[in-house]
Amino acid sequence: MSLWNSSLLFRLSAWLSVAITAAILLVLVTESWIFFKQVSLKDFLFDTQWTPLFADKHFGIWPLLAGTFLTSLIAMLVALPLGLLAAVYLSEFATQKTRRLLKPMLELLAGIPTVVYGYFALVFVTPLLQRLVPELAGFNALSPGLMMGIMIIPWVCSLSEDALYAVPVHLREAAYALGARKVSTIFRVVIPAAYSGIRSATMLSISRAMGETMIVTLAAGQQPNLTLDPRIPIETMTAYIVQVSMGDTPRGTLEYQSIFVVGATLFAITFVLNWLMHPRRKCS
Amino acid sequence: MSKLHTDREYENELNDLRSRLAMMAYEVQKMIQYAVLSLQKSDTKLAEEVILKDHEVNRHEVEMDDLCLVILARRQPLGADLRFVTIALKMVTDLERIGDLAVSIANRTLKLQKMPAIQIPGNILEMTHGVELMLQLAIESFLDADAVKAESVLEKDDRIDELYHQLFRTLLKEMARNESLIEPLVHIQSVAKWLERIGDHCTNLAELVVFMVRGENIRHMNHAKT
Amino acid sequence: MSKLHTDREYENELNDLRSRLAMMAYEVQKMIQYAVLSLQKSDTKLAEEVILKDHEVNRHEVEMDDLCLVILARRQPLGADLRFVTIALKMVTDLERIGDLAVSIANRTLKLQKMPAIQIPGNILEMTHGVELMLQLAIESFLDADAVKAESVLEKDDRIDELYHQLFRTLLKEMARNESLIEPLVHIQSVAKWLERIGDHCTNLAELVVFMVRGENIRHMNHAKT
Amino acid sequence: MKVERIFRGICLAAIILPLGLLLVLLCQLLFQGFERLTWNFLTDFPSRKAELAGIYPALVGSVVLISLSTALAIPIGIAAAIYLEEYATKNFFSHLIELNVANLAGVPSVIYGLLGLEIFVRIMNFGHSLLAGALTMALLMLPVMITAAREAFKTVPMHYREACYALGSSQFQAIRQVVVPMALPGILTGSILAISRAIGEAAPLVVVGAATYMAFVPDALDSEFTALPIQIFNWVSRPQKGFLIDAAAGIIVLVGTLFVLNLVAIFLRNRFERR
Amino acid sequence: MIKFEVKKLSAWYRDIKVLDGISMPILEQQVTAIIGPSGCGKSTFIRCLNRMHELSEGARLEGHVLLESQNIYAPKVDPVLLRRRVGMVFQKPNPFPHLSILDNVLSGLRLTRRPKNLEIAESALRKAALWEEVKDRLHKPGVSLSGGQQQRLCIARTLAVDPEVILMDEPCSALDPIATARIEDLIHELRKNYTIVIVTHSMQQAARVSNKTAFFLGGLLVEFSDTSQLFTSPKDTRTEDYITGKFG
Amino acid sequence: MIKFEVKKLSAWYRDIKVLDGISMPILEQQVTAIIGPSGCGKSTFIRCLNRMHELSEGARLEGHVLLESQNIYAPKVDPVLLRRRVGMVFQKPNPFPHLSILDNVLSGLRLTRRPKNLEIAESALRKAALWEEVKDRLHKPGVSLSGGQQQRLCIARTLAVDPEVILMDEPCSALDPIATARIEDLIHELRKNYTIVIVTHSMQQAARVSNKTAFFLGGLLVEFSDTSQLFTSPKDTRTEDYITGKFG
Numbered sequence A: 001m002s003l004w005n006s007s008l009l010f011r012l013s014a015w016l017s018v019a020i021t022a023a024i025l026l027v028l029v030t031e032s033w034i035f036f037k038q039v040s041l042k043d044f045l046f047d048t049q050w051t052p053l054f055a056d057k058h059f060g061i062w063p064l065l066a067g068t069f070l071t072s073l074i075a076m077l078v079a080l081p082l083g084l085l086a087a088v089y090l091s092e093f094a095t096q097k098t099r100r101l102l103k104p105m106l107e108l109l110a111g112i113p114t115v116v117y118g119y120f121a122l123v124f125v126t127p128l129l130q131r132l133v134p135e136l137a138g139f140n141a142l143s144p145g146l147m148m149g150i151m152i153i154p155w156v157c158s159l160s161e162d163a164l165y166a167v168p169v170h171l172r173e174a175a176y177a178l179g180a181r182k183v184s185t186i187f188r189v190v191i192p193a194a195y196s197g198i199r200s201a202t203m204l205s206i207s208r209a210m211g212e213t214m215i216v217t218l219a220a221g222q223q224p225n226l227t228l229d230p231r232i233p234i235e236t237m238t239a240y241i242v243q244v245s246m247g248d249t250p251r252g253t254l255e256y257q258s259i260f261v262v263g264a265t266l267f268a269i270t271f272v273l274n275w276l277m278h279p280r281r282k283c284s
Numbered sequence B, C: 001m002s003k004l005h006t007d008r009e010y011e012n013e014l015n016d017l018r019s020r021l022a023m024m025a026y027e028v029q030k031m032i033q034y035a036v037l038s039l040q041k042s043d044t045k046l047a048e049e050v051i052l053k054d055h056e057v058n059r060h061e062v063e064m065d066d067l068c069l070v071i072l073a074r075r076q077p078l079g080a081d082l083r084f085v086t087i088a089l090k091m092v093t094d095l096e097r098i099g100d101l102a103v104s105i106a107n108r109t110l111k112l113q114k115m116p117a118i119q120i121p122g123n124i125l126e127m128t129h130g131v132e133l134m135l136q137l138a139i140e141s142f143l144d145a146d147a148v149k150a151e152s153v154l155e156k157d158d159r160i161d162e163l164y165h166q167l168f169r170t171l172l173k174e175m176a177r178n179e180s181l182i183e184p185l186v187h188i189q190s191v192a193k194w195l196e197r198i199g200d201h202c203t204n205l206a207e208l209v210v211f212m213v214r215g216e217n218i219r220h221m222n223h224a225k226t
Numbered sequence D: 001m002k003v004e005r006i007f008r009g010i011c012l013a014a015i016i017l018p019l020g021l022l023l024v025l026l027c028q029l030l031f032q033g034f035e036r037l038t039w040n041f042l043t044d045f046p047s048r049k050a051e052l053a054g055i056y057p058a059l060v061g062s063v064v065l066i067s068l069s070t071a072l073a074i075p076i077g078i079a080a081a082i083y084l085e086e087y088a089t090k091n092f093f094s095h096l097i098e099l100n101v102a103n104l105a106g107v108p109s110v111i112y113g114l115l116g117l118e119i120f121v122r123i124m125n126f127g128h129s130l131l132a133g134a135l136t137m138a139l140l141m142l143p144v145m146i147t148a149a150r151e152a153f154k155t156v157p158m159h160y161r162e163a164c165y166a167l168g169s170s171q172f173q174a175i176r177q178v179v180v181p182m183a184l185p186g187i188l189t190g191s192i193l194a195i196s197r198a199i200g201e202a203a204p205l206v207v208v209g210a211a212t213y214m215a216f217v218p219d220a221l222d223s224e225f226t227a228l229p230i231q232i233f234n235w236v237s238r239p240q241k242g243f244l245i246d247a248a249a250g251i252i253v254l255v256g257t258l259f260v261l262n263l264v265a266i267f268l269r270n271r272f273e274r275r
Numbered sequence E, F: 001m002i003k004f005e006v007k008k009l010s011a012w013y014r015d016i017k018v019l020d021g022i023s024m025p026i027l028e029q030q031v032t033a034i035i036g037p038s039g040c041g042k043s044t045f046i047r048c049l050n051r052m053h054e055l056s057e058g059a060r061l062e063g064h065v066l067l068e069s070q071n072i073y074a075p076k077v078d079p080v081l082l083r084r085r086v087g088m089v090f091q092k093p094n095p096f097p098h099l100s101i102l103d104n105v106l107s108g109l110r111l112t113r114r115p116k117n118l119e120i121a122e123s124a125l126r127k128a129a130l131w132e133e134v135k136d137r138l139h140k141p142g143v144s145l146s147g148g149q150q151q152r153l154c155i156a157r158t159l160a161v162d163p164e165v166i167l168m169d170e171p172c173s174a175l176d177p178i179a180t181a182r183i184e185d186l187i188h189e190l191r192k193n194y195t196i197v198i199v200t201h202s203m204q205q206a207a208r209v210s211n212k213t214a215f216f217l218g219g220l221l222v223e224f225s226d227t228s229q230l231f232t233s234p235k236d237t238r239t240e241d242y243i244t245g246k247f248g
């Protein structure tokens, strides 16, 4: 009782999260340190090939970055517009009844594991796309990118809808009372008022797309190509980590260290995105 | 109007004001009665009693004014309540004046003591009864919020005026007949004048009651005073 | 008190009430002056003018009462404003009574017309000037919210009472001397009585002003009326 | 007026399109996997022959794994949320923790895998065990849990706490008897969502070293383990068509479980939603 | 001059009738106050005057509302254009949080894509008695003002679209006495150029600001008279009971 | 009888001084009203009386508050126990939404683990003039009541822990005139057994319910006198200006 009352346990629990971050940083930094003892930073940043599993080892990060970037870009091109428009529909046009029906459905979709989306991408979407895009390889960036987009729509939609719906009714009424039409009210009042929420939703989605693993592992190929062509196989950072982990590589090998370096790079990028997502609180 | 105020303290305050007004009216009525009786019976002790009583009525007036002011400040009355409180403010003035007039009459008793005794004319007594009744009716109409009763007071005032003018004539004649009686008769004339004024004040009261009940002002509609 | 009300319409309403009271007082003052002048000069036309003027004063009274009621209902005044409005309610009663008394005086002018001419005693004129001044001061003290000036009114009333009692004695003697003059002299006595009453009403006004300014009630403190 | 109708149409399309697409995909999946969905599929061990393979060890692994990590993450998550929302005074440190939790929630799950691999598998020497997997999952769930619980506490308006204090209760009594009960629906919903996310996660487990082929059921904390998403991943990765059908069937089981869980969460939220 | 003529107006939310056959005129350049207990339909009534009622779910209505002899519920009337003639101010001051003071004032023109300039803003702010207080910080956010200033900003915003009628739904109930007094004083000013309808919880406020007062009870119009009459000598005993505080 | 004796009380939020040397007594079994413009420190003042002030961040305070001659800020005083003697009712009715009417009334005892029973609840509800209205639905949720009833429920909840003093922070400002009248009537009843301190925006309300009124301005106590005196003849011109509506 007195232990609880002193709030010590509560405090320890909260500090645990800091410990986790510290641990992540520590692990990534120390393992990368070992890696960079053997591979120069120059090679890492300026080499254009990533072939740690071949005999001729190259450790240029760019192919993995490009792969990650490409799939995320495709995903965002799909998810952002559709997700936002869907959010606008739910919060501004749908009746209460429709809203109460559709919103949970979207949330159900958000709960589907990514392996499942990977399965869809590989088994259904790629064959379908191959009919439309003749030169599409069996493994490619387009199909997982699109699937990732579909996967992220519910996130974008749900988060932005929360933000839109949270805009108080009285602001909309104020606009109507000034003689505004519905569309201008949406674009000039509701969306601007929900702007910070929508921005957070966007950042979160990008960060999810970049960190997404299973879809790309299954459907994008695991071939690190430095390309922006969505038709040919590529490999993302996440997929590389999984690929190496699958083969039981012992600690100390360069392959083993390399996944931590890739992890560190990924962590750094998502960290920046997260930082952008949470604007300094003091302003508001 | 049978409904009570949701705020019972407010209800109590208004009732307090109402019953104090009734009490004041009752005291003033007694003052008139005793003042005239003292005159009739040359009873100086009774007259002095009336004069003392006036202090009480004066105190009442000040207290009631304060009470009305506090009610106005605290309750911000509206509608009938507002009319009631403002009317109360005005009624106490009239009642206090009636008290003063009774004192004036009682003072005449004391003055007449040192003069040749004269018969109090019947008209004085009739006027006294008349104004007592008017006061009674005015207060009753106030307590019952009865505009019809209040209007009956207005009619009665004409008779008082008539009695006064009759008496004035008679008194003038008597003065001419017996000049040693001039001073006491002038005093009697004053008493009559005051009774007539008491009648006027009762008329005022009644008019206020009509306003309170109906919300319409009937003052100066068809009465030209004095 | 130099600060204005944030709600300027309220400010205007209070100013309206204030200036109407001043106007009413001014009219009443003129009525007294003319009534005595008509008596002095046996000028029936002037007397009739006074009588007509009274309707205006009566209308004023009713209107002012309504205005006060509306201000009370709409503004729920507090503090000095509340005292001002309730005082206004009471002041109009006094002013209206003064008007009535002036009418009574004017009526005597008409009655005396048909009687043996008599000299208007100097005391009447002095009393008239006295009460006119008192009224003037009372209203000024009201407009300036000047309690000291108001208190100066209270002192003046004693002189009026004194003049009245002097006159009363004189008149009685004269009546005894010349019985054909009894009736006109009784009328003159009434006029004096009314002037004395006007003085009393002015005292009332002044007392009300003191209350308005200081928030303390001084009525019936050391004055026993009539 | 016309503009409004067109815009409304576009918005509606934006919601119908992805929903419809997924519906089609799910139907195809159901169609593909339905034939393998027998009782034996649930109780059999994996096999080299696609027609004989089952998901028993994966199912058991998932259940044990999730139970363990839930048991760790949820109390700690709620406790941390209570600290942040109720006890912490606004200063540099509490701000640091807040930012940190928010950032952790956005860290990709593979990174947790790397963390688990280094800390639990290597340094603590738990090996590729159930315990290492469960601990890793718990770490992954923790920020999600903290965020959800914090949101739930935030919905309890300040004035209820003040009401408690004014009635003479201590802070702990107020939290225990008013704040937590009022936030409970939110916490519950948040927990279920965190759990269902964990159920579907494959990447960190792969990195921590979950087995892709298990012929036995994990019987101790230090035994090897696998989980349903790993099993599915494994089957999908295989070239033989038959295993795709197994994967489809596995997905039906996984997604079915998640739907049920989510429906419960949605039901809970709708039931307690105040507005 | 009659501005609005309301005829047998009834209104429903789903199947609950909240206004029952209201008929009353609203005079031009006058302040008409609507008073009555909570839930008596005051807000619904004024929302029928600029067709905001129909924005609520399940809202329905019968009867006529004539604005300068033209039925605002006639099929050819565009509610959006109507609302530019009949502005509205709400209970809670609600300046747009993402806009500066200046942009808030001009927001009505922005929203309706009409030309806007600083003169319009200044004149609206002057009319709303706010110019002096904000002229040096027009580019600060609108929500940085105090509650009373925000409400005057909302009034300025309404004035900027140049309406003929201003509806106010309890515009002071979130404000303190000082801010309230300022708004009331402003209403007296505005009355000279606009027709104003104000809903208020406070009978005292209705008494202070309005020329005409309507007392609603359970969706019925119980009494509609001159304000000074209604508060000093109401005709209906239900009104009398309400204004004297006899709520049973 | 003096219940509270406040001596040179100053209060800060971080480095902003919001109360400046307040000294005043609060008499037993009387209603003391605190009035003043927004932000003058009214709420802060009463929150100092039951040590709720110190719960705010950056809150600090100097001076003494004696409750029956004992300094409530003495180190040995447990604020939790103090608050059982000095109850508080808030601006927005806030019954606990997860509890029934009955449990709401008893929530103070539940929270502090003290014995509770139906009699206590009934007596508290009776004192709060709510029993007749809720006795048939004690197990319905507290939030199913109307706003005014909810506020009386909150008062009942406070009464159930048997306090000596009840602090009320604008208890009627979220209520309509009818609900307000009921609460005010209740305050008159409660005055007989409790010491009440009420903060209110409405001078009229202060005038109606209180025996003593304190007028605050910018953290200073400008005037403290009998209510009827303060509202009919205040001593300080700042008070006069405030109550007559001269806000500059």
Ligand SMILES: Nc1ncnc2c1ncn2[C@@H]1O[C@H](COP(=O)(O)OP(=O)(O)OP(=O)(O)O)[C@@H](O)[C@H]1O
Pocket (backbone or CB within 6 Å): E013, E018, E036, E037, E038, E039, E040, E041, E042, E043, E044, E045, E056, E057, E201, F176
């Ligand atoms: N959007 C809505 N949907 C359903 N019913 C509603 C809605 N808005 C109001 N009502 C109901 O209609 C009735 C009248 O509401 P209205 O808001 O007009 O009352 P009001 O007089 O403005 O009350 P208040 O003083 O509380 O604002 C109430 O019983 C209310 O519960």
Ligand SMILES: Nc1ncnc2c1ncn2[C@@H]1O[C@H](COP(=O)(O)OP(=O)(O)OP(=O)(O)O)[C@@H](O)[C@H]1O
Pocket (backbone or CB within 6 Å): E176, F013, F018, F036, F037, F038, F039, F040, F041, F042, F043, F044, F045, F056, F057, F201
């Ligand atoms: N928690 C807080 N942190 C910082 N400043 C505060 C806090 N609470 C109040 N203040 C400031 O302290 C001053 C006094 O506040 P307080 O709430 O006591 O005023 P009030 O008189 O109750 O006003 P109102 O009538 O608006 O409730 C105000 O200037 C306010 O901005």
Ligand SMILES: [Mg+2]
Pocket (backbone or CB within 6 Å): E042, E043, E044, E169, E199
């Ligand atoms: Mg409303």
Ligand SMILES: [Mg+2]
Pocket (backbone or CB within 6 Å): F042, F043, F044, F169
């Ligand atoms: Mg406050």
Ligand SMILES: O=P([O-])([O-])[O-]
Pocket (backbone or CB within 6 Å): B097, B197, C097, C197
């Ligand atoms: O007070 P009066 O008798 O002169 O009306």
